[in-house]
Amino acid sequence: MRLFKKTNIDFMGKRKIWYTISGITLFVGLLAIIFKPVNYSIDFLGGTELLVRFQTAPPINEVRGTMDKIGLPGSEIKTLGDARDILLRTSAQEQGAVIADRIRAGLSAQFEGNKFEVLREEKIGPKIGAELRRNAYYAVIATLVIILIYIGFRFKFIYGVAAVVALFHDVLLTLGLVILFNGVSSHLNLEISQNLMAAFLTLIGYSTSDTVIVFDRIRENLKIYRSDDLFTVMNRSINETLSRTVITSGTVMLVLSVLIIFGGEVNRGFAFTFLIGTITGTYSSIYVASAIVLDYTRYKNLKAHQV
Amino acid sequence: MKQYRGRIIIILLAIGLALYFLYPTYESYKINKHLQTLAGADSTNYILTNEKHIRDVRAKRIKLGLDLQGGMRVVLEVNVLKMLEELAKNKDDQFNSIAAEIEKEAQVSEEPVTDIFKRRFDEKGIRLSRYYGSLRESNDEIIKRLQDESEKAVDRGMEILRNRVDQYGVSEPSIQKEGARRIIVELPGVSNEQEVTTLIQGTALLEFKLMKDPDIIYKTMEAIDKYLASQGFTDTSASAKKSDTTTQTNALAALTQDSSKSVLPGDKSPEQFAKEHPFFALLRPNQKGTGEGYASENDRPRIDQILKRPDVQKLIPSDMEFLWMAKPSFVSEGSRFFALIGLEKKAELTGGVIVDARATIDPNFNQPIVTMNMNSEGSRDWARITGANVNKRMAIVLDNAVFSAPVIRGKITGGRSQIEGMENIDEARLLEIVLKAGALPAPVNIIEQRSVGPSLGEDSIHAGINSFTYALILTVLFMLMYYRTGGIVACVALFINVSFIFATLAAFGGTLTLPGIAGIVLTIGMAVDTNVLIYERIREELTTGKTLNAAISAGYSKAFSAIFDSHVTTFFSGVVLFQFGTGPVQGFALTVMMGTAANLFTGIVITRVLFNFMTTRSTSTINFG
Numbered sequence: 001m002r003l004f005k006k007t008n009i010d011f012m013g014k015r016k017i018w019y020t021i022s023g024i025t026l027f028v029g030l031l032a033i034i035f036k037p038v039n040y041s042i043d044f045l046g047g048t049e050l051l052v053r054f055q056t057a058p059p060i061n062e063v064r065g066t067m068d069k070i071g072l073p074g075s076e077i078k079t080l081g082d083a084r085d086i087l088l089r090t091s092a093q094e095q096g097a098v099i100a101d102r103i104r105a106g107l108s109a110q111f112e113g114n115k116f117e118v119l120r121e122e123k124i125g126p127k128i129g130a131e132l133r134r135n136a137y138y139a140v141i142a143t144l145v146i147i148l149i150y151i152g153f154r155f156k157f158i159y160g161v162a163a164v165v166a167l168f169h170d171v172l173l174t175l176g177l178v179i180l181f182n183g184v185s186s187h188l189n190l191e192i193s194q195n196l197m198a199a200f201l202t203l204i205g206y207s208t209s210d211t212v213i214v215f216d217r218i219r220e221n222l223k224i225y226r227s228d229d230l231f232t233v234m235n236r237s238i239n240e241t242l243s244r245t246v247i248t249s250g251t252v253m254l255v256l257s258v259l260i261i262f263g264g265e266v267n268r269g270f271a272f273t274f275l276i277g278t279i280t281g282t283y284s285s286i287y288v289a290s291a292i293v294l295d296y297t298r299y300k301n302l303k304a305h306q307v
Numbered sequence: 308m309k310q311y312r313g314r315i316i317i318i319l320l321a322i323g324l325a326l327y328f329l330y331p332t333y334e335s336y337k338i339n340k341h342l343q344t345l346a347g348a349d350s351t352n353y354i355l356t357n358e359k360h361i362r363d364v365r366a367k368r369i370k371l372g373l374d375l376q377g378g379m380r381v382v383l384e385v386n387v388l389k390m391l392e393e394l395a396k397n398k399d400d401q402f403n404s405i406a407a408e409i410e411k412e413a414q415v416s417e418e419p420v421t422d423i424f425k426r427r428f429d430e431k432g433i434r435l436s437r438y439y440g441s442l443r444e445s446n447d448e449i450i451k452r453l454q455d456e457s458e459k460a461v462d463r464g465m466e467i468l469r470n471r472v473d474q475y476g477v478s479e480p481s482i483q484k485e486g487a488r489r490i491i492v493e494l495p496g497v498s499n500e501q502e503v504t505t506l507i508q509g510t511a512l513l514e515f516k517l518m519k520d521p522d523i524i525y526k527t528m529e530a531i532d533k534y535l536a537s538q539g540f541t542d543t544s545a546s547a548k549k550s551d552t553t554t555q556t557n558a559l560a561a562l563t564q565d566s567s568k569s570v571l572p573g574d575k576s577p578e579q580f581a582k583e584h585p586f587f588a589l590l591r592p593n594q595k596g597t598g599e600g601y602a603s604e605n606d607r608p609r610i611d612q613i614l615k616r617p618d619v620q621k622l623i624p625s626d627m628e629f630l631w632m633a634k635p636s637f638v639s640e641g642s643r644f645f646a647l648i649g650l651e652k653k654a655e656l657t658g659g660v661i662v663d664a665r666a667t668i669d670p671n672f673n674q675p676i677v678t679m680n681m682n683s684e685g686s687r688d689w690a691r692i693t694g695a696n697v698n699k700r701m702a703i704v705l706d707n708a709v710f711s712a713p714v715i716r717g718k719i720t721g722g723r724s725q726i727e728g729m730e731n732i733d734e735a736r737l738l739e740i741v742l743k744a745g746a747l748p749a750p751v752n753i754i755e756q757r758s759v760g761p762s763l764g765e766d767s768i769h770a771g772i773n774s775f776t777y778a779l780i781l782t783v784l785f786m787l788m789y790y791r792t793g794g795i796v797a798c799v800a801l802f803i804n805v806s807f808i809f810a811t812l813a814a815f816g817g818t819l820t821l822p823g824i825a826g827i828v829l830t831i832g833m834a835v836d837t838n839v840l841i842y843e844r845i846r847e848e849l850t851t852g853k854t855l856n857a858a859i860s861a862g863y864s865k866a867f868s869a870i871f872d873s874h875v876t877t878f879f880s881g882v883v884l885f886q887f888g889t890g891p892v893q894g895f896a897l898t899v900m901m902g903t904a905a906n907l908f909t910g911i912v913i914t915r916v917l918f919n920f921m922t923t924r925s926t927s928t929i930n931f932g
Contacts, residue, residue: 211875264770
């Protein structure tokens with residue numbers, strides 16, 4: 001079976017159109033990042049969080065009423081997937097498990113006939129939250145530096161720069177979409193948590209490897225077709241790798257779709273984020289990474305001719 | 308084929324090794340399945356007869372993270388400021404006001420507390436020697452000493468926690484040090500928050516208790532034994548493992564030469580002995596009459612149960628209590644044996660009087676010793692107590708576990724004591740930590756506490772495993788359809804790859820978490836990519852009219868650089884994640900690193916050998932779709 005015959009699409013010729021589309025999407029994403037409040041999970045914020053499962057779904061106002069009554073007004077209350085599963089979160093902090101016990105006592109007083117079970121209980125100090133955020137930044141920066149060095153070393157320096165710019169594009173775009181989609185459905189939990197952080201770092205890894213594979217073909221073809229200019233070589237390389245690109249990203253997307261559907265609450269946010277990342281990661285290898293290398297080389301050649 | 312001989316040997320070795328590491332996990336799964344079919348007494352009997360095997364297998368199987376099996380995770384941090392405050396002498400108003408300022412700053416600052424401490428005192432131009440140490444010491448010297456002290460506090464806190472968790476009886480607890488000041492406690496299967504919080508946060512209690520007269524201890528044990536025999540107490544489990552009993556008895560007989568007070572079975576059969584002496588069948592008294600009784604760790608809970616019974620309590624003198632030694636006395640047949648000793652209920656002294664303790668090597672005898680200093684008040688009492696109890700044994704008890712019970716050689720005046728008889732310097736260091744635990748509490752704060760109910764654990768493990776299986780099946784189907792023979796080879800490689808990941812997890816004692824499963828799913832994606840890259844290349848080469856053999860080898864060599872570069876970058880981002888991430892992120896990074904490494908081997912080396920194997924047989928069966 002073969003999905004593709006030999007293709008000959010003029011990818012690079014249309015790059016200006018895609019620059020515009022990328023620009024617009026990035027702009028929308030940036031607006032979301034700036035104007036929509038970012039939902040950090042308890043991992044990064046600190047506080048107390050309880051996930052309880054009632055026997056029958058309780059009315060949310062009553063739960064809210066209980067939280068107000070026990071002196072924790074303004075707590076976050078939402079259902080997670082199943083209407084019986086209620087997530088309670090407060091930023092209140094005290095030594096030990098005092099807050100959690102108070103919530104437990106309050107709930108069992110309010111819902112006498114409706115027993116509940118605590119599925120998860122988390123208490124995280126504010127210092128740990130700050131530390132995690134810092135570690136997340138370090139991790140991203142360290143990854144980018146390593147990728148820049150490695151690709152710069154294996155190819156040319158501009159290739160490394162282009163790959164990192166493509167990564168910025170992917171991360172920003174995905175982050176924007178994640179923030180935009182957060183809260184759309186109770187089945188899709190897209191808070192910025194440690195899990196989502198893992199998704200972002202995975203998409204960085206995936207996007208880089210996709211870019212590396214396109215670059216690898218360009219590097220190879222540049223040696224074979226010495227008389228052709230970069231524009232032609234790039235188009236040829238992208239066409240040659242197209243079949244692989246579609247099959248691999250298709251399989252990854254398939255796997256991620258399975259995770260989204262069957263992977264459970266915890267894996268869904270991860271899979272969704274990474275799915276967006278797969279799409280932008282595949283796209284950016286062509287229209288961000290390669291396109292930047294092309295335009296930079298052309299600009300440099302132009303300057304060289306002028307001098 | 309010949310040029311591949313070396314590779315084939317390596318591949319077979321790797322697969323064999325993987326199977327070796329995976330076997331305990333499989334065996335443990337089988338045992339659990341089997342246990343589910345057994346009911347009540349049958350299952351306890353099964354556990355008892357196969358105890359050693361089950362424990363071995365459990366220790367080597369793949370460990371599941373708390374998110375998959377439910378349990379509690381607590382992160383503790385030593386409160387350095389509180390410790391510094393407690394260490395200070397002659398505290399005045401000025402000290403207290405500076406301490407309050409430091410506390411405020413420490414809450415928001417990332418600077419180590421000791422640094423803030425020094426800076427604040429330097430700013431005010433106050434010499435730290437006013438509160439700590441001697442006049443001659445400079446601020447720098449004192450701070451350095453206090454830093455050492457705060458690091459030791461973490462070790463102390465860990466030992467206190469380990470001691471308590473051991474007594475609490477959690478299976479496979481994990482207590483680890485993170486960084487310089489943090490302790491992570493993970494308790495699988497535990498869900499009682501309150502109990503754990505009090506267990507962890509209570510202040511350590513160090514006591515000195517005199518040991519009872521060995522004769523009285525022995526008589527009490529004997530009385531319990533006789534009483535139980537008269538009650539017709541038979542311990543089913545004790546008779547269920549008769550073969551065990553004999554080996555244990557032999558080990559004990561070897562340990563104890565004097566058999567004047569023989570209660571050992573001698574020519575009696577173990578069953579009969581267990582019937583006549585139900586208590587001594589579990590707890591073997593020391594034959595030299597030291598007043599200790601030994602029991603294997605598996606029998607400990609049963610003995611505790613017996614001792615707690617109200618009717619048995621009546622047989623124990625009201626001023627006496629039985630406590631276990633914290634560390635095993637000896638190991639026999641893979642079982643650890645602990646000593647139970649009888650002590651005065653009332654403590655002679657508590658650890659608050661200890662000023663300092665230090666483990667060193669005695670230069671005269673080249674033996675490890677521990678020296679211990681007491682404050683003036685403690686020294687007075689100590690002199691009186693030791694003077695009145697020469698040649699008796701004094702037990703050092705921390706949180707109800709006996710760490711040492713040295714014999715008092717003579718009256719100790721001046722508050723400086725020396726404890727000898729440790730087997731090695733590690734044992735001495737442990738005693739130092741224990742003695743200091745009473746003097747210098749290690750104030751700890753809970754900074755993170757997570758608990759996952761077992762049902763959520765089950766939910767997520769099912770979701771994870773299901774999605775994993777579906778993803779695998781879909782991928783395999785697609786590969787088979789699209790690449791035919793190539794697909795089969797790819798699937799074999801995929802399967803080996805996944806077993807390598809699990810085997811490495813088992814071999815290094817790694818923990819499988821839910822994000823870890825996500826990492827494996829990602830690896831599957833990358834493994835498929837490796838094959839796709841190679842097969843697309845082979846197809847390209849085939850269209851240029853090369854022979855199958857030539858196309859395969861060209862495909863592999865041309866695809867190599869792309870595969871290598873993409874795997875190396877992914878591997879490095881895994882390394883970075885592992886380095887900077889915590890908990891769940893590390894679990895993810897771990898499987899990604901293992902997966903990419905295994906992938907290079909399976910995707911490039913193993914599949915190549917498989918193709919070579921097939922081409923030497925016949926070329927007509929190979930089809931790349």
